[in-house]
Amino acid sequence: MRANAEVIILEDDAEKLEELRQHFIRKRFHPLTARSASRAISVLRNNLESSRPILAIVDWDLSNSPDHAFTSTDFLSVLARDVPDCLVIVYSANVDSFRVRSEIHRAHPRSWLHDKREGDQSLIDRVDRMLDQTVEDLRVKDGSVVIHIPTKDEHHHREAVRLVVHYPEIVTFHSDTATKAVRRFGDWLARHNSKVTLISHGNRKYRLTVLK
Amino acid sequence: MSPEEAGKQGLGVLARDTVRTILVVSDDGDMAVALHERVDRAYALVRDVRGEELPQGIAACAPWPWMLVGATPTIPSGSLAELKERPVIIHWMAGKEPEGLPAHAQPFERFSQLAERVKTALTQEVAGMRLSLGLGVELPDGTLARSSELQALVSAHPYPFDVPLDAFRSAGRVLAQHRIGWRPARYQLPSGASGVALVDVGALEADGGLTERGGKA
Numbered sequence: 001m002r003a004n005a006e007v008i009i010l011e012d013d014a015e016k017l018e019e020l021r022q023h024f025i026r027k028r029f030h031p032l033t034a035r036s037a038s039r040a041i042s043v044l045r046n047n048l049e050s051s052r053p054i055l056a057i058v059d060w061d062l063s064n065s066p067d068h069a070f071t072s073t074d075f076l077s078v079l080a081r082d083v084p085d086c087l088v089i090v091y092s093a094n095v096d097s098f099r100v101r102s103e104i105h106r107a108h109p110r111s112w113l114h115d116k117r118e119g120d121q122s123l124i125d126r127v128d129r130m131l132d133q134t135v136e137d138l139r140v141k142d143g144s145v146v147i148h149i150p151t152k153d154e155h156h157h158r159e160a161v162r163l164v165v166h167y168p169e170i171v172t173f174h175s176d177t178a179t180k181a182v183r184r185f186g187d188w189l190a191r192h193n194s195k196v197t198l199i200s201h202g203n204r205k206y207r208l209t210v211l212k
Numbered sequence: 213m214s215p216e217e218a219g220k221q222g223l224g225v226l227a228r229d230t231v232r233t234i235l236v237v238s239d240d241g242d243m244a245v246a247l248h249e250r251v252d253r254a255y256a257l258v259r260d261v262r263g264e265e266l267p268q269g270i271a272a273c274a275p276w277p278w279m280l281v282g283a284t285p286t287i288p289s290g291s292l293a294e295l296k297e298r299p300v301i302i303h304w305m306a307g308k309e310p311e312g313l314p315a316h317a318q319p320f321e322r323f324s325q326l327a328e329r330v331k332t333a334l335t336q337e338v339a340g341m342r343l344s345l346g347l348g349v350e351l352p353d354g355t356l357a358r359s360s361e362l363q364a365l366v367s368a369h370p371y372p373f374d375v376p377l378d379a380f381r382s383a384g385r386v387l388a389q390h391r392i393g394w395r396p397a398r399y400q401l402p403s404g405a406s407g408v409a410l411v412d413v414g415a416l417e418a419d420g421g422l423t424e425r426g427g428k429a
Contacts, residue, residue: 073223107223110257
């Protein structure tokens with residue numbers, strides 16, 4: 001038994017939102033969706049105690065949103081403050097503009113940018129590459145399992161998945177429960193003689209590194 | 213917390229974090245965008261702030277920013293005072309340096325030169341020590357040292373910091389504990405610039421020794 005990993009999607013176009021939702025259902029994720037920033041903030045805050053999304057996909061331009069009480073800047077800022085361990089990808093047709101890039105990175109300094117003009121499939125391919133990450137002898141499956149490729153053993157914990165999809169970056173974990181899970185994953189890597197090992201930077205910060 | 217309260221907490225760029233940070237202060241954000249493109253995000257986080265946000269920006273970088281990059285002719289006086297007490301690498305676009313910056317601030321005529329210096333600081337190696345990804349210093353014995361002072365000294369080497377020697381105590385402790393024959397010392401470069409830098413104790417002793425306070429005799 002394992003819980004499907006959450007992905008939160010903010011997209012003002014209902015048709016495109018449904019397309020993304022179906023894609024993540026097929027990939028065995030649990031998609032949380034919103035057409036407005038205020039709804040996305042509510043969905044995120046309401047689920048934060050029980051689950052934390054692995055990935056957020058954010059449409060920068062929300063002109064067709066059903067309400068404009070909040071903007072994508074507000075949602076990205078909430079993500080940066082409350083879920084810094086969540087991968088964030090922001091797409092916009094104006095991603096070439098220095099002003100837009102600056103606004104996005106001021107809202108979320110770690111967000112990844114994607115050019116909307118490259119089409120919907122390009123976004124899906126990019127997200128799949130980010131989530132189906134392989135690091136040396138480890139591979140992520142369905143966003144919720146890390147597989148040790150030589151033994152095919154599985155480690156079922158989303159905090160382990162977070163570390164692999166963020167590789168080689170540091171991840172800041174939000175609770176002692178999460179850091180215990182991370183340390184168990186570190187022990188699991190050692191028991192499997194993985195070429196990947198866990199590095200602690202203190203203050204609930206960890207990253208993976210490949211042994212030389 | 214309601215969406216209203218959550219949305220009013222402020223920009224994500226001002227959220228507190230302890231990872232290695234390049235704090236970029238400018239009027240339009242262009243320089244930060246350009247640095248975002250050139251800096252490996254696994255090594256340092258680029259934060260893009262405006263002049264009036266600088267005090268909050270500095271406070272968000274715990275314990276302090278690894279590097280401050282600027283293109284604004286003025287910054288708040290409180291921030292200037294903080295920068296004189298802590299080993300923050302400071303790079304500024306020439307002709308726009310605010311009055312009162314610490315003496316170790318370096319001006320650059322062109323952005324490309326500044327970006328190259330940032331890259332050098334991130335990949336610097338001194339006596340087998342080099343910056344770890346994201347935070348801290350990898351020591352020759354494989355240990356990861358979290359000292360922000362040592363991180364600053366390794367990155368800036370051989371350029372000195374115009375900061376009191378006492379600000380580098382944790383770096384001195386790490387170097388002594390791991391038996392690395394270097395230490396922070398008040399030092400004068402051939403160029404005449406002086407301040408605190410990492411020095412090779414053996415070489416300095418051969419060259420006339422160190423004073424009681426660590427300065428060159």
